[in-house]
Amino acid sequence: MIWDTGDDHMTIGEKLGQISWSLVLLITIVASVGFAMLYSAANGNLDPWASRQMVRFGAGLGLMMVCALIDIRIWMRFAYILYGLTLLLLLGVEFFGFVGMGAQRWIDLGFMQLQPSEVMKVCLVLALARYFHGATLEDTGRIPHLVIPLLLVLAPVALVLMQPNLGTALTLLFVSGALFFLSGVRLWKFGLVIGSGLAAIPVVWQFLHDYQRNRVLTFLDPENDPLGTGYHIMQSKIALGSGGLFGKGFLQGTQSHLNFLPEKQTDFIFTMLAEEFGLVGAVAFLSLYCLLLLYGFVIALRCKHQFGRLVGLGLTVNLFLYLFINVAMNMGLIPVVGIPLPLLSYGGTATLTVMIGFGILLSVHVHRDVRMSRRGISDF
Amino acid sequence: MLSAFDRDAERQRLLTRRTIVLGGLQAAAVSALVARLYYLQIVEGDRYTMLAEDNRISLRLLAPPRGLIVDRFGVPMALNEQNFRLTLVSERAGDPTQILTQIANLIPMPEPERRRILRDIQRSRAFAPVTVKENLTWEQVAAIEVNLPDLPGVSIEVGQVRSYPFGEAAAHVLGYVGAVNERELADGKGDPLLEQPGFRIGKNGVERRHDLALRGTAGNQQLEVNAVGRVIRELSRQEGQPGRQVTLTIDSKLQHYVQQRLGQERSASAVVMDVHTGGILALCSWPSFDPNQFAMGISSELWQSLLKDETAPLTNKAIAGQYAPGSTFKMIVGLAALEAGVVGPDFRVFCPGHYELGNHRFHCWKKGGHGSMNMHDAMKHSCDTYFYEVSRRVGVNRMAEMARRFGLGQRTDIDLPGERPGLVPDEPWKRRTLKAPWHPGETLIVSIGQGYMLATPLQLAVMTARLVNGGHAVQPHLTKAVEDLYRERTEWPAIGVTPAHLEFILNSMHAVTMEQGGTAFASRITHAGLEMGGKTGTSQVRRITMAERATGVRKNEDLPWRERDHALFVGYAPINAPKYCVSVIVEHGGGGGKIAAPIARDILLECQMLEAGRGPVADAGPAAAPAAAPAAAPAVAAAPAPAGEASR
16 A cells, blocks of 8 residues: 555644644745735735735645645655656656746646746655665765766756756756765765866856856846846845845835836845845844754754655755845846745745745654655665 | 664764755855845945935936026017927827827828827837927917817927017027037036036027026926836925026117118118117127027028128127228327327318328328318318328327227127127237338328228227217126126226317217218208217228229229228217217228218117107108108218228
């Protein structure tokens, strides 16, 4: 029986009791900050963004609870299957995808538009965690044992790059790298890969699209092209900087409300927050987010099985990458890549995948003490 | 061999260690973000705040209304008129093509114009008004207004355009306004108004001289705009200082009359001045141009035709035309001689029609000669021989010095741009500029206002005023007042010539018009109490050769226009207590007594008639001349041109 998780299964009630309700509360608080910012982005209106985002978050909360209650061993058992399905979806966007924001990223499921690349972030973590769960330290020390996980990583990365979505591809690489690192892959191997990666930059540069090259070039010198691609970075920096210590006040951000700030409800929502609430508000928000990350670390480290630890850490690193890439991009520290800030940015897929991620993280927490065999069955 | 548990424990320890490393890296990364935030928001915060304000706030200038220019009685001579402009905001128009078709049914709109408008609409932002038509007539405004409900997005905007009700009659005094050019922008000391599109500044005349006062200062309006430039709201508004009103000494009625009177000639100018205050009552140059066309934006064809016209309509000849003053200079020669004591009033010279100096013969304008002349008669008949002799005795330097005391040879500093200084030659001047010694013969030529001598009509008016006002150094001016900034000066210091000498000169000028045989007797004023005095002048613009003199000097009428003599007259009235003086120059008009004196007479008469009740004004037509001097004609109808002739 596929749902049979062995003799240590818990009742729904027991599981609910084990859920970290403080984490759920923290997630809701961060999401509420997002609602407030979306309300401000619409010049003090719930429509069109805040209200819809609330509905999505509500659905995401439900989905999170469902994911949290599913036994971690079920997640492990279905890890490869989920990964495979998502890989198929990624292939699907290549052929049936819709063009949005200049790249093929979305697939229309009827009730919502899905970005398989976002879903892949979760599924790749599951797949790699399952693989490394079953691999001993000796195994990870041997190069032939690294071929399969490498293929697991490179297949979606290649597909995402073809969309083309550089930001997500890099995120997938970073998350995978973290999991390889945590699983005990030797540092010199990373050195080798990073070294050859750097050496490959000139080659990759040839394959980059013009808009991607422009983004990198403008990033290096935004003032050079203030009316063109540098506009976003310039205006974002002006908005951030003009926030000062305490900000201009809620609904008072001139840069965002007068539309100087582009994409203020999605990719540049952090800038809007920093403009309206200043350094104090921005640092408070970052602290809340870091608290979320801390929960992830603690949950992972308290887990008794490698799969749970790797899944927890993988999801946490993923969340961190969202935060870092988005905020750094808002500040003009890295080139503009289309990465949203989960729980804050307006957008369906990112919200749902992050909520699924939190759900799985909660599942790791709830099922931290279950016994697990190398294949995910409680056989010892 | 390790148990599965031990193996997992080892794996977990490694994972924990590496998790701490990873967490440390993440903490470092987040710290970097916070540091960047601190840098942007605190260290560079002020700079970015300024940039955000620059983004947000659009400063618009509120152009102040330009000050009026009024005449001495408050009659507006330059004012601002409403200018109606039809605009279309495409985002409110629905289908602009349809709206344009509807507009075309109400006001004429040629096809190219229509294409231009549609192109403008495509180019500009949806909320920005596009000008459909400028300078709508009142009827067109009415037609549009009535149909406005059916014309969404269409509106009529009111602008201001400078208007000159006297048109070409006052063009040279008032000047005109025009768009700011690069040089004016650079000289503008950063007045932001100059950078306003469509802003006009004074280009000439009083408009230019008093431009700063007339311009006023800009108000400003702080508008909050969004990223595409749409105005969200007005943040603040500071009204500017409207341009100040400039009151001129001009009498607009007289100005108008003089211009019309000059209009009977091909090219002429005249200056009427109050002899006591120095206030200019009329200053005209003919032909003229319509400054209203400049204010609207002049077409290049018209501009070219104005530039090429040989009568120079754009030049203000009253201040920039330099002419040999001819016999009008004889008062200065006589006065210089009397003051120097080289001759007395009774000094006599016999005029045989010419004067010998060395081996040169200098001709009097009257071929047969005047016979024995004293100074009074020499002035009355404008005898050249008499003044040749007098000038030889007084010398050029003393004549020049007297000329300068009476305002010749230097700019009068009238408040108009473009004045020229004229020229009073003397020995040092010739040594300095021509590096040549002075010839005695040249003194003789200067004595009849020829040769190097040059004067503007304005200078001649000033000279006359100083002669007849009791010898006070009045200075000519056009500005009576600039609101609270300026009041005209009306008290002038004495020049310091012997009153008896001055009175003698005045009496002889009296004779020119009032005594039988005077060169302007035919053009005298016969109204009791309004009589004028004056002096004729005819300045030669060509050299008369010996050959021509032998065969008979050609009459002016037989010469091409450019070679004919200039006709001059300086006069004043009333004769017993002079108040007004006038100088008239008709370019290539012929004899001063025949051509210029009647004009001066009409002007001085009009002057006094206007004063005597601001009553009905005589029409400045040819019919006016007999009416003004009914009894003058028979006696000296064919008065010969008193020409100063010189052969070198």
